[in-house]
Amino acid sequence: MSKTCIALDVGGTNIRAAIIDAQGKILQQHSYTAQLSQITGNQQEVEQQVIEHISANIEVLLGQGENIQHVGIGFPGFFDNQQGHLIASPNMPVIHNFDLSGQLSKKMNLTVSAQNDALCAAMGEFHYGVGQSSQSLMHITLGTGVGAGLVIQGQAYGGDRGMAMEFGHLRMAKTGDYCGCGNIACLETFASATAVLRRFNDHSQTSVRTAQEVYQLAKEGDALAKLILSEAGNYLGSAIAEASKLLDIKHISISGGLCGAWDMIYPYLRQSMEAALIPPMRNNIIVQQSSLGDDAGLLGAAALVNR
Amino acid sequence: MSKTCIALDVGGTNIRAAIIDAQGKILQQHSYTAQLSQITGNQQEVEQQVIEHISANIEVLLGQGENIQHVGIGFPGFFDNQQGHLIASPNMPVIHNFDLSGQLSKKMNLTVSAQNDALCAAMGEFHYGVGQSSQSLMHITLGTGVGAGLVIQGQAYGGDRGMAMEFGHLRMAKTGDYCGCGNIACLETFASATAVLRRFNDHSQTSVRTAQEVYQLAKEGDALAKLILSEAGNYLGSAIAEASKLLDIKHISISGGLCGAWDMIYPYLRQSMEAALIPPMRNNIIVQQSSLGDDAGLLGAAALVNR
Numbered sequence: 001m002s003k004t005c006i007a008l009d010v011g012g013t014n015i016r017a018a019i020i021d022a023q024g025k026i027l028q029q030h031s032y033t034a035q036l037s038q039i040t041g042n043q044q045e046v047e048q049q050v051i052e053h054i055s056a057n058i059e060v061l062l063g064q065g066e067n068i069q070h071v072g073i074g075f076p077g078f079f080d081n082q083q084g085h086l087i088a089s090p091n092m093p094v095i096h097n098f099d100l101s102g103q104l105s106k107k108m109n110l111t112v113s114a115q116n117d118a119l120c121a122a123m124g125e126f127h128y129g130v131g132q133s134s135q136s137l138m139h140i141t142l143g144t145g146v147g148a149g150l151v152i153q154g155q156a157y158g159g160d161r162g163m164a165m166e167f168g169h170l171r172m173a174k175t176g177d178y179c180g181c182g183n184i185a186c187l188e189t190f191a192s193a194t195a196v197l198r199r200f201n202d203h204s205q206t207s208v209r210t211a212q213e214v215y216q217l218a219k220e221g222d223a224l225a226k227l228i229l230s231e232a233g234n235y236l237g238s239a240i241a242e243a244s245k246l247l248d249i250k251h252i253s254i255s256g257g258l259c260g261a262w263d264m265i266y267p268y269l270r271q272s273m274e275a276a277l278i279p280p281m282r283n284n285i286i287v288q289q290s291s292l293g294d295d296a297g298l299l300g301a302a303a304l305v306n307r
Numbered sequence: 308m309s310k311t312c313i314a315l316d317v318g319g320t321n322i323r324a325a326i327i328d329a330q331g332k333i334l335q336q337h338s339y340t341a342q343l344s345q346i347t348g349n350q351q352e353v354e355q356q357v358i359e360h361i362s363a364n365i366e367v368l369l370g371q372g373e374n375i376q377h378v379g380i381g382f383p384g385f386f387d388n389q390q391g392h393l394i395a396s397p398n399m400p401v402i403h404n405f406d407l408s409g410q411l412s413k414k415m416n417l418t419v420s421a422q423n424d425a426l427c428a429a430m431g432e433f434h435y436g437v438g439q440s441s442q443s444l445m446h447i448t449l450g451t452g453v454g455a456g457l458v459i460q461g462q463a464y465g466g467d468r469g470m471a472m473e474f475g476h477l478r479m480a481k482t483g484d485y486c487g488c489g490n491i492a493c494l495e496t497f498a499s500a501t502a503v504l505r506r507f508n509d510h511s512q513t514s515v516r517t518a519q520e521v522y523q524l525a526k527e528g529d530a531l532a533k534l535i536l537s538e539a540g541n542y543l544g545s546a547i548a549e550a551s552k553l554l555d556i557k558h559i560s561i562s563g564g565l566c567g568a569w570d571m572i573y574p575y576l577r578q579s580m581e582a583a584l585i586p587p588m589r590n591n592i593i594v595q596q597s598s599l600g601d602d603a604g605l606l607g608a609a610a611l612v613n614r
Contacts, residue, residue: 090587135467158555160442160556160557160558161557161591164553164555165555166553166555166585169585170549170552171545171548182586183582183583238478241478242477242549245474245477246472246477246550247466248466248467248470250467251467276490278470278490279488279489280395281470
């Protein structure tokens with residue numbers, strides 16, 4: 001039986017779907033706009049519409065002629081580690097204990113596996129990207145928020161309730177901006193692409209449109225842009241040090257929009273990380289950009305099937 | 308073959324040794340003063356003397372008539388997760404990549420397992436204490452320092468290099484006292500029994516002799532003693548929240564000298580922990596005193612043999 005599969009990376013505004021072979025090669029892919037977080041209705045209605053959106057995407061690829069039996073899905077939310085149910089999805093609050101993979105499997109007569117999207121990205125990087133020769137990997141995404149996933153000895157680590165690696169909500173300071181979670185000064189209020197953009201515009205009272213533009217301004221010598229990127233690096237390094245003191249993972253990969261400013265972030269990240277580590281951990285942690293970039297989530301969804 | 312074993316809990320000033328049956332019952336025990344950190348010499352000499360101290364303790368118990376084949380040892384330091392060697396031991400800096408269990412095994416013709424002492428305590432609490440019905444457990448000891456160990460789905464978690472769960476070195480503030488690790492304001496500079504005592508004496512310019520006396524003063528209404536204990540609770544709660552956001556472990560047990568002040572620490576711990584968690588984690592983490600107290604390490608060393 002072929003292990004070529006269909007993989008989906010479900011985001012808040014976009015569903016990406018691909019046919020991927022057992023070696024992690026993307027054979028075909030398409031992207032589909034779907035404002036899942038805008039779906040209204042009661043629990044059953046919302047869950048039904050999510051199934052409709054996802055199955056429509058699978059159908060398109062099934063029509064391409066390959067004899068595909070397996071589907072892997074990365075989806076934003078907390079997955080139960082016993083039954084694989086989606087316990088909750090922060091941007092779709094009515095969803096509760098949703099058997100996403102079971103319902104899709106029944107509807108489509110396929111084997112379906114689903115897991116948290118950030119954890120899928122970590123699995124993708126571990127099996128097909130920079131983590132291929134590592135025993136364990138922590139993977140961080142600096143995008144709209146700051147997401148992270150942990151692979152320990154090849155196994156996706158979800159914690160007791162699928163809520164592990166809420167790395168973007170580590171508390172970095174006593175004061176700062178409010179975070180979407182309701183707390184103040186979470187890492188993602190400093191070190192996401194969104195935060196860098198918002199902080200620059202707030203402090204400069206301008207309307208730059210992307211974090212990449214903030215980076216360009218920093219390259220041209222803008223002191224505020226440089227400060228905001230250095231702070232993103234500093235806080236990210238401190239947060240990695242705190243995570244390292246608990247997890248002792250010696251390989252860390254980073255992807256997401258803010259990696260476009262890597263040369264202005266990394267030196268600060270490294271310096272603040274090393275300073276906060278315990279001495280025997282120093283100069284012994286690899287922190288690098290991911291090699292898969294935006295494909296990590298898709299490939300990790302495929303890894304759910306192939307591992 | 309009987310799984311009754313000999314277990315050792317090796318500390319900086321004391322070695323505890325016991326005969327323990329497969330159900331975790333301590334049949335016999337003795338305690339032996341040994342200033343291991345005071346041993347001088349080159350690497351080979353120090354390692355040889357450690358072997359001598361430990362084997363002498365094992366011999367005493369072997370002479371008690373039981374037919375014992377297995378020994379489990381909890382020892383302070385970082386253990387390699389592949390070969391089980393003691394990579395380093397902070398208080399015995401000349402030790403390096405020491406095959407403690409292999410050398411003892413050869414010398415005594417017994418099966419010997421060794422693991423980090425804090426991780427043994429977590430294994431003891433998980434298998435024989437309050438963690439018996441949990442899937443995973445984080446165990447914290449508030450003593451001379453702040454130690455911690457993590458058991459995930461019944462498995463001792465050591466990280467890539469045996470350095471996981473350096474929980475006492477999470478950085479809690481920008482300013483504070485220097486920690487033994489060289490950093491400033493680590494959790495253990497606020498929330499160990501030693502720190503509570505030191506902080507009280509420093510600020511009151513008195514010479515109270517134990518953390519328990521600080522607790523007594525707090526009970527009698529001493530404002531400084533109350534503040535220092537409340538700060539220990541606050542920082543401990545914040546640190547548990549940060550660890551929870553990464554690990555998502557819903558059962559946490561605490562032992563060690565500072566538990567004697569539980570009623571003055573726990574309310575602050577709980578409040579600061581809940582405030583710093585992400586909303587879906589709130590009111591859903593059990594934090595309790597351990598049931599094994601000082602025996603957790605010994606029983607965890609026995610669990611190395613029995614699991």
